[in-house]
Structures are given as structure tokens and as C-alpha cells.
Amino acid sequence: MAGSFFKGRFLSLFDYKTEKYIVAKNKKVGVLYRLIQLSIIGYIIGWVFVSKKGYQETDEAIQSSIITKLKGVSVTNTTESGLLVWGPEDYVIPPQGEAVLFVVTNFLETPNQKLGYCAESLKVLDGHCREDDDCEEGKMVTAGNGIRSGRCLRKDENSTGTCEIYGWCPIERKFKPKGPLLTNAENFTIYIKNFINFPKFTFSKSNVFETTDDSYLRKCRFDEELHPYCPIFRLGDITRRAGYNFQDMATFGASIGIMIEWYCDLDKGGSHCHPQYHFTRLDISVSKQTIAAGFNFRHTRYFRNAAGESYRSLFKVYGIRFNIMVHGEAGKFSIIPTLINVGSGLALMGAGAFFCDMVLLYLMKKGDSYRERKFEGSKSKKSTSEEDSVEDRKGATEQDNLTF
Numbered sequence: 062m063a064g065s066f067f068k069g070r071f072l073s074l075f076d077y078k079t080e081k082y083i084v085a086k087n088k089k090v091g092v093l094y095r096l097i098q099l100s101i102i103g104y105i106i107g108w109v110f111v112s113k114k115g116y117q118e119t120d121e122a123i124q125s126s127i128i129t130k131l132k133g134v135s136v137t138n139t140t141e142s143g144l145l146v147w148g149p150e151d152y153v154i155p156p157q158g159e160a161v162l163f164v165v166t167n168f169l170e171t172p173n174q175k176l177g178y179c180a181e182s183l184k185v186l187d188g189h190c191r192e193d194d195d196c197e198e199g200k201m202v203t204a205g206n207g208i209r210s211g212r213c214l215r216k217d218e219n220s221t222g223t224c225e226i227y228g229w230c231p232i233e234r235k236f237k238p239k240g241p242l243l244t245n246a247e248n249f250t251i252y253i254k255n256f257i258n259f260p261k262f263t264f265s266k267s268n269v270f271e272t273t274d275d276s277y278l279r280k281c282r283f284d285e286e287l288h289p290y291c292p293i294f295r296l297g298d299i300t301r302r303a304g305y306n307f308q309d310m311a312t313f314g315a316s317i318g319i320m321i322e323w324y325c326d327l328d329k330g331g332s333h334c335h336p337q338y339h340f341t342r343l344d345i346s347v348s349k350q351t352i353a354a355g356f357n358f359r360h361t362r363y364f365r366n367a368a369g370e371s372y373r374s375l376f377k378v379y380g381i382r383f384n385i386m387v388h389g390e391a392g393k394f395s396i397i398p399t400l401i402n403v404g405s406g407l408a409l410m411g412a413g414a415f416f417c418d419m420v421l422l423y424l425m426k427k428g429d430s431y432r433e434r435k436f437e438g439s440k441s442k443k444s445t446s447e448e449d450s451v452e453d454r455k456g457a458t459e460q461d462n463l464t465f
């Protein structure tokens with residue numbers, strides 16, 4: 062008995078079961094099903110394959126190198142510095158062509174500073190004093206210019222004075238910029254040389270237009286329509302594209318981001334892979350009333366006089382900081398993402414059929430009759446379960462008999 066049962070189970074392993082379909086002559090569900098199918102096919106072809114290029118393998122691990130060079134000259138004439146001619150070697154900091162660079166547009170020079178004793182600035186709160194005891198010798202003045210000498214310097218007995226310090230004297234005077242001094246800075250040009258590499262596809266390219274014309278770079282200026290592949294940009298055009306006026310930003314300084322984006326469809330060939338440039342101002346906040354607006358720092362130039370004494374010139378410089386960033390993605394046909402996306406599309410079709418089944422069986426008026434026909438086996442199963450329950454009941458009675 063048990064033998065024939067196991068034999069039957071074993072042989073059933075080699076049976077092939079196929080699904081049974083019921084054709085429901087229901088126009089509403091039929092139209093709904095076709096609409097779902099059409100939407101899914103549209104989504105897969107239009108969005109997954111055409112728009113998102115779901116048949117491609119992608120590489121976002123872009124390796125990149127940036128080299129910059131500025132050109133242009135500006136002349137300034139101030140009381141402290143006299144007549145000065147500013148070339149890229151003076152106004153670009155650091156001068157070696159980095160991806161993050163600062164272009165001086167405004168400055169205050171404190172020339173001929175020498176180590177010695179002088180009064181701390183009145184602007185520095187920590188340097189205020191009423192008597193010598195307030196100026197502990199050897200103690201630094203917080204946010205000041207030197208080390209306290211121990212003397213309090215006052216105009217008269219009643220006034221508040223400032224501590225005498227040992228440092229680079231004379232100290233910097235109070236300075237409120239009124240307008241940019243390097244007025245020609247917006248006409249400076251920046252040459253951005255960018256090399257990229259997508260290691261997965263061993264593909265490399267540069268943003269410099271490939272031409273045999275040696276004078277191309279000397280003549281061209283970037284323009285979205287006329288010269289989109291020229292890597293030389295006028296600074297005034299960069300800030301204009303970021304939505305700001307160069308002269309407004311040049312007085313107190315600002316920070317500008319230049320984003321180079323590479324989206325390369327390598328199925329079309331490397332010659333179709335070109336950079337896109339985006340410019341944004343980085344130092345803005347929602348509230349325009351910020352005290353953090355602007356950008357400046359100090360640097361010095363040291364020299365010795367004929368007697369061998371050390372002097373220095375202190376420069377407080379305001380300017381525009383350019384931050385060049387590179388982002389990119391390359392894609393190429395690959396069978397694996399293609400199969401994955403086709404497979405998920407087919408699975409979605411199944412979900413559509415399931416949804417129509419639910420509508421047909423549970424939301425339609427004739428749902429009961431469809432259910433009866435769809436779940437055919439439920440009747441025989443019912444009888445089996447009745448038999449089972451009879452068996453169960455029998456067993457229970459036997460159990461009961463046994464218990465009591």
C-alpha cells in the first residue's frame with residue numbers, strides 16, 4: 062500500500078504541469094489588460110531602454126586631472142602701493158595652475174613692515190587696556206597682531222588705550238573696500254585643461270578641441286553656441302553664467318564653482334563624448350543678510366634692505382575663488398544589464414495580468430462564476446477535505462474514546 066503510494070509520487074515527478082487559461086469575454090478587463098501591457102511596454106522601451114539606456118553597462122569612476130592657466134593684466138594705483146602692474150603670477154594664488162585657485166580683484170597693502178614695538182589696533186577688543194597690569198608681558202593678543210610687551214599706551218589718564226605689542230609694525234590700518242582695484246579682472250581669461258579616464262572601458266579624453274590649427278586656443282573663447290569645445294573662458298562670462306555681476310563680487314570676493322560634466326555614450330564612439338560646463342556661485346545662503354559673505358585672506362612678501370634688515374609687505378587680498386569639479390559617467394552596451402531589464406519588464410507584465418485577475422474575479426459582477434471556473438479543483442478538493450474531515454472526526458472519536 063505504502064509502496065504504491067511512494068511509486069505514484071515518484072512517477073508524478075516526471076509529469077509536466079501546464080497552466081490553464083480561461084478566456085474571459087469581458088471588454089472592460091480586456092481593454093484594461095491591453096492598456097497595462099501598452100504602458101509597461103512603453104515604460105520599458107521609452108524610459109528604461111531609450112531614456113535611461115538600460116542596455117548599457119556604466120562607469121562612474123571617472124579619473125580626472127585639471128590644469129589651469131590665466132592670462133590678462135591689470136594696473137592699480139593706490140597711496141600705499143603706488144603704480145602696480147598685476148600679471149597672472151601676482152594675482153593667481155597659488156600660481157601653479159591648480160583646480161582650486163584664487164584670483165585677486167581687490168587688495169590693501171601694508172608696506173615696509175618691520176619687527177618692533179607699536180600699539181595694538183583699537184579694533185582688537187583683547188588689546189584694550191586701562192593700565193599696564195592689563196597687558197601681561199609675553200601674552201598673545203587674541204585675534205591681534207603681536208605679543209604684549211607689558212605697557213599700556215594711552216592718550217591721557219582717563220582714556221582707554223591699547224597694549225603695546227611686539228610684532229610687524231606698523232600694523233594694518235582699518236580698511237573697508239569701496240570698489241575693486243583690479244578693474245580689468247573680468248577680462249582675464251582662464252584656460253582649463255581637463256583630462257578624463259574611464260578605467261572600466263579604458264577610454265581617455267581631453268576637453269581641448271582636437272584641431273591642427275595651432276592658433277585655435279589663442280583665438281577662441283568659450284561660447285555655448287559658437288565655441289562649445291573651446292576651453293578658454295573669460296572670467297566676466299563665467300560669473301555672468303553663474304547669474305552674478307563680476308564687479309559686484311570683485312569688491313568683497315566670492316566663490317564660484319565650475320562643474321565639468323562628461324556623459325559619454327561609447328556606443329556612438331569617443332568623438333561624440335564632449336564636456337558640458339555648469340557655473341554656480343558657491344558662497345550664497347538663503348538669507349542674503351549673512352555676515353559670512355565675501356572671501357579674503359592675507360599673504361606677505363619678504364625682502365631685505367641694503368643694510369640686511371628684514372622687511373615685509375602685508376597684503377590683505379579680496380578676490381574670486383574658482384573651484385573646478387569634474388563629474389562623469391560613461392556607458393557601453395552589455396548583454397547583462399540588457400537581460401536584467403528585459404527580465405524585469407516581463408515580470409512587470411505578470412504583475413499586470415495578476416492585477417486584471419483581481420479585477421475580474423473580485424470586482425466584476427460575474428466574479429463568482431469566473432472564480433468557479435478558474436478554481437476548478439476546489440470542488441474535488443472540498444470533497445477530499447470532507448473525506449479528510451470525516452477521517453479526522455473518526456480519528457478524534459477514536460482519540461476521544463481512548464481519552465475517556
Ligand SMILES: Nc1ncnc2c1ncn2[C@@H]1O[C@H](COP(=O)(O)OP(=O)(O)OP(=O)(O)O)[C@@H](O)[C@H]1O
Nearest residue numbers: 130131132133249250251252275276278279280293
Ligand atoms: N588663459 C589663457 N587665455 C588665452 N590663451 C591662453 C590661455 N592660456 C593659454 N593660452 C594659449 O593657449 C595655447 C596653449 O597654451 P599652453 O600653456 O599649452 O602653451 P604655452 O606655449 O606654454 O603658452 P604660453 O607660453 O603662451 O603661456 C598658447 O597659445 C597660449 O598662449
